[in-house]
Amino acid sequence: MLQNWFRQGTPWIWLNAGAVALSLLLVAGLLAFILMHSLGVFWPTDLPGHSGSKLWLYLQNWWLFLSGSSAEGGIFPAILGTVLMVLLMAVLVTPLGVLAAVYLHEYAKDGPVLRLIRIAVHNLAGVPSIVFGVFGLGFFVYFLGGSIDNLFYRDSLPTPTFGTPGLIWVSLTLALLTLPVVIVATEQGLAGIPKNLRLGCFALGATKAEVIWKIVLPQASPAMVTALMLAIARAAGEVAPLIFVGVVKSVPALPLSSEFPYLQLQQKITSLGMHIYDSGIQSPAAQDTEPLVFASALVLITLIFMLNLAAYRLRKRLNLRYGNRSVVE
Amino acid sequence: MKTEVTAKLEVQDLSLRFADKTVLQHISMRIPEHKITAFIGPSGCGKSSLLRSFNRMNELLEDTSTDGRVLLDGADIYQAGVEVAELRRRVGIVFQKPNPFPHSVYENVAFGLRLQGIKQPRKLDELVESALKKAALWDEVRDRLHHSAVNLSGGQQQRLVIARAIAIEPEVLLLDEPASALDPISTLKIEELMYDLKQHYTLVIVTHNMQQAARVSDYTAFLNMGQLVEFDETNKMFTDPSQRATEDYITGRFG
Numbered sequence: 001m002l003q004n005w006f007r008q009g010t011p012w013i014w015l016n017a018g019a020v021a022l023s024l025l026l027v028a029g030l031l032a033f034i035l036m037h038s039l040g041v042f043w044p045t046d047l048p049g050h051s052g053s054k055l056w057l058y059l060q061n062w063w064l065f066l067s068g069s070s071a072e073g074g075i076f077p078a079i080l081g082t083v084l085m086v087l088l089m090a091v092l093v094t095p096l097g098v099l100a101a102v103y104l105h106e107y108a109k110d111g112p113v114l115r116l117i118r119i120a121v122h123n124l125a126g127v128p129s130i131v132f133g134v135f136g137l138g139f140f141v142y143f144l145g146g147s148i149d150n151l152f153y154r155d156s157l158p159t160p161t162f163g164t165p166g167l168i169w170v171s172l173t174l175a176l177l178t179l180p181v182v183i184v185a186t187e188q189g190l191a192g193i194p195k196n197l198r199l200g201c202f203a204l205g206a207t208k209a210e211v212i213w214k215i216v217l218p219q220a221s222p223a224m225v226t227a228l229m230l231a232i233a234r235a236a237g238e239v240a241p242l243i244f245v246g247v248v249k250s251v252p253a254l255p256l257s258s259e260f261p262y263l264q265l266q267q268k269i270t271s272l273g274m275h276i277y278d279s280g281i282q283s284p285a286a287q288d289t290e291p292l293v294f295a296s297a298l299v300l301i302t303l304i305f306m307l308n309l310a311a312y313r314l315r316k317r318l319n320l321r322y323g324n325r326s327v328v329e
Numbered sequence: 330m331k332t333e334v335t336a337k338l339e340v341q342d343l344s345l346r347f348a349d350k351t352v353l354q355h356i357s358m359r360i361p362e363h364k365i366t367a368f369i370g371p372s373g374c375g376k377s378s379l380l381r382s383f384n385r386m387n388e389l390l391e392d393t394s395t396d397g398r399v400l401l402d403g404a405d406i407y408q409a410g411v412e413v414a415e416l417r418r419r420v421g422i423v424f425q426k427p428n429p430f431p432h433s434v435y436e437n438v439a440f441g442l443r444l445q446g447i448k449q450p451r452k453l454d455e456l457v458e459s460a461l462k463k464a465a466l467w468d469e470v471r472d473r474l475h476h477s478a479v480n481l482s483g484g485q486q487q488r489l490v491i492a493r494a495i496a497i498e499p500e501v502l503l504l505d506e507p508a509s510a511l512d513p514i515s516t517l518k519i520e521e522l523m524y525d526l527k528q529h530y531t532l533v534i535v536t537h538n539m540q541q542a543a544r545v546s547d548y549t550a551f552l553n554m555g556q557l558v559e560f561d562e563t564n565k566m567f568t569d570p571s572q573r574a575t576e577d578y579i580t581g582r583f584g
């Protein structure tokens with residue numbers, strides 16, 4: 001009886017189901033915890049007279065929190081900073097990672113050098129993020145930024161323009177941090193393309209470049225979006241390394257401008273992660289700000305969720321477009 | 330072989346290795362122009378590999394090395410400096426396993442045409458339709474031209490990849506078991522297509538079907554274990570082969 005039970009694989013199925021249940025429970029627990037602590041924050045306590053508009057007031061409070069400046073106790077600069085640094089990172093890391101992956105997978109000759117590069121890329125993924133922060137300060141801010149100042153902003157020296165922490169260095173550091181993720185995931189996508197498709201393309205008189213452009217990259221584009229989703233999720237929550245390169249507690253002005261490129265790339269920013277860290281631990285009145293910490297955490301999670309949702313929809317469209325059946329049907 | 334026919338392809342002492350396994354050994358033959366040449370032989374003897382060496386597809390597979398020469402219109406295709414993409418446009422190949430692109434039926438056929446720089450929609454429509462008609466597929470797909478080609482049946486896919494290959498009008502067409510998944514009627518249509526095509530093009534086909542080889546080909550080559558055993562006019566091969574092995578294989582007494 002018991003032997004039969006084992007042979008049917010029942011314990012195995014129970015183990016699997018148990019693992020799934022436990023993971024679900026942990027994730028759900030985390031979400032519930034944050035929701036519990038954050039949703040009630042803006043519920044008006046007492047409001048003699050007009051109790052009917054409590055909900056309205058509640059929503060208004062949320063809106064003030066989301067859209068207000070730091071001085072007003074709002075987190076709009078942090079939301080904007082997070083979105084900007086992540087999007088700019090995506091713009092930087094995608095072409096770099098995809099090009100590197102295409103080179104490694106399609107052009108580089110298999111051999112000890114390639115293997116060494118692969119190992120290096122994989123190891124880069126394991127480097128603690130704080131190290132990237134130190135590197136970003138030394139290389140990007142002081143070296144790159146300093147050089148830019150010497151070349152183009154001589155007049156305003158010794159006050160640095162780019163040679164000081166700022167948005168562009170934050171995004172570059174994040175791009176470097178997430179580069180291995182993008183390279184590895186894209187390479188996996190490239191490896192998954194059936195050999196037959198490439199051969200069929202070559203057989204019609206395509207050059208290698210044409211095969212890559214017309215078959216390989218379109219087929220690998222869903223994998224690239226997946227890579228980007230991973231990168232964004234990783235980057236949006238980083239705090240520690242970014243303190244070195246341009247993320248601060250609060251900023252006097254938003255990193256926007258009315259002229260092209262509509263961004264103040266050299267300006268410091270603040271981010272949700274920083275805001276959570278700062279108001280949760282650093283603030284002298286941590287007791288009072290604690291509920292707000294949970295509200296900010298909820299906003300950060302929602303933001304990452306929305307970015308991922310956008311990427312997911314993009315991937316679905318790409319899959320449809322390039323006829324990946326498993327997703328279409 | 331009679332000498333008055335001109336050779337479109339001339340194979341000279343060709344050998345091919347996969348890693349450390351020799352797959353083709355010292356093959357020499359002349360593939361005549363505007364004729365159909367059939368390759369027959371037991372599974373694994375190297376028919377597909379020989380076909381692939383006519384437009385340098387083998388070098389896209391892992392760890393292969395080729396020795397010897399293959400002349401196309403008298404010029405060695407293995408020489409340094411040969412434009413391989415242009416060579417493959419002139420010498421088209423249809424693989425043993427159909428490999429439609431995961432695009433629409435239309436885009437599959439238009440693919441090679443677009444590579445040639447043909448962009449005008451009307452021209453493309455025309456060429457796509459004519460290629461599909463030649464491959465005996467038009468009637469079945471005319472209503473689903475813009476549906477995914479991956480959903481076609483195996484036999485339809487086989488004709489689609491033939492249509493894709495003939496759309497760019499190669500001078501030489503290499504067909505690796507082009508009718509292996511087809512019903513008798515489609516097979517007949519493909520054989521008619523081959524007959525039409527040979528007026529202008531040179532065809533080389535691989536087949537396991539002796540009747541088909543006898544029916545459609547002008548010349549037949551029998552390969553065994555990477556060697557060319559016999560190569561002659563099909564009539565001669567099927568009525569009076571000079572090698573014992575050929576006779577045994579054709580009559581089914583092989584092995």
Ligand SMILES: Nc1ncnc2c1ncn2[C@@H]1O[C@H](COP(=O)(O)OP(=O)(O)OP(=O)(O)O)[C@@H](O)[C@H]1O
Nearest residue numbers: 347352371372373374375376377378379390391425
């Ligand atoms: N990509 C490859 N890597 C290694 N060996 C290969 C490869 N392709 C073919 N071979 C080997 O080369 C030999 C010839 O194969 P080929 O496909 O040319 O035979 P074939 O005559 O076409 O057989 P079939 O009638 O079954 O299609 C076989 O022994 C096969 O195992």
Ligand SMILES: [Mg+2]
Nearest residue numbers: 376377425505
């Ligand atoms: Mg074969």
